[in-house]
Amino acid sequence: MTMKLWYSPASPFVRKVLVFAHETGLADKIALVPGNVWEPDTKITKDNPLGKVPALSTPDGVFAGSFLCCEYLDTLHPGPRLIPQDGPERWPVLQLHAFADGMIEATVASVTEQLRRPKEYVYQGTLDRQNAKIMRTLDRIATMKLTQTSNIATTTLGCALAYLDFRAPQLAWRDGRGALSQWYETFSARKSMQATVPHA
Numbered sequence: 001m002t003m004k005l006w007y008s009p010a011s012p013f014v015r016k017v018l019v020f021a022h023e024t025g026l027a028d029k030i031a032l033v034p035g036n037v038w039e040p041d042t043k044i045t046k047d048n049p050l051g052k053v054p055a056l057s058t059p060d061g062v063f064a065g066s067f068l069c070c071e072y073l074d075t076l077h078p079g080p081r082l083i084p085q086d087g088p089e090r091w092p093v094l095q096l097h098a099f100a101d102g103m104i105e106a107t108v109a110s111v112t113e114q115l116r117r118p119k120e121y122v123y124q125g126t127l128d129r130q131n132a133k134i135m136r137t138l139d140r141i142a143t144m145k146l147t148q149t150s151n152i153a154t155t156t157l158g159c160a161l162a163y164l165d166f167r168a169p170q171l172a173w174r175d176g177r178g179a180l181s182q183w184y185e186t187f188s189a190r191k192s193m194q195a196t197v198p199h200a
């Protein structure tokens with residue numbers, strides 16, 4: 001079975017799905033379809049009316065949004081679920097995922113404000129608000145127990161921190177967060193992360 005992933009090279013949400021696909025051994029079942037979400041008549045809207053990437057076209061339908069793409073992929077491999085369906089790890093994993101995913105969302109909002117609006121309309125208040133969300137969430141994550149186990153939370157966190165390095169290095173997220181920084185050094189060396197390094 002071949003699936004098609006609407007793809008934009010610098011999107012952290014696309015990378016999240018790709019890392020997940022590598023971790024579950026499904027990467028070679030996915031063909032990447034480049035799409036520019038900023039083109040007014042982008043073809044992505046044929047599959048995803050929201051006009052966003054990622055969207056995964058499969059024999060079972062098109063799935064829009066990174067979490068749903070990962071949920072679907074998680075049903076296709078024989079290994080342990082990366083999105084725990086039950087057991088004590090389910091809620092902590094989903095909570096960490098939500099924080100990491102929310103950091104990506106805040107970073108994307110800030111990048112969009114800076115790169116997609118005429119300079120005179122960039123509102124510093126929006127940038128400050130998004131940065132505050134990111135910094136608070138980093139501080140919260142730094143208090144959480146992190147493992148190198150591959151799951152939806154750790155793969156998303158890896159992508160979130162990589163995206164901060166890529167688009168918001170001025171936030172210096174490592175400062176005062178030695179354990180999180182060490183966690184990332186190890187996690188980002190995984191094949192799945194190395195194979196999906198973003199490009200501008």
Ligand SMILES: N[C@@H](CCC(=O)N[C@@H](CS)C(=O)NCC(=O)O)C(=O)O
Pocket residue numbers: 010011012013014037038050051052053054064065066067108
């Ligand atoms: N919640 C969605 C967010 C996806 C998203 O925001 N994608 C960005 C690229 S990183 C996009 O397509 N933006 C275009 C737009 O907002 O119109 C997910 O998890 O996939």
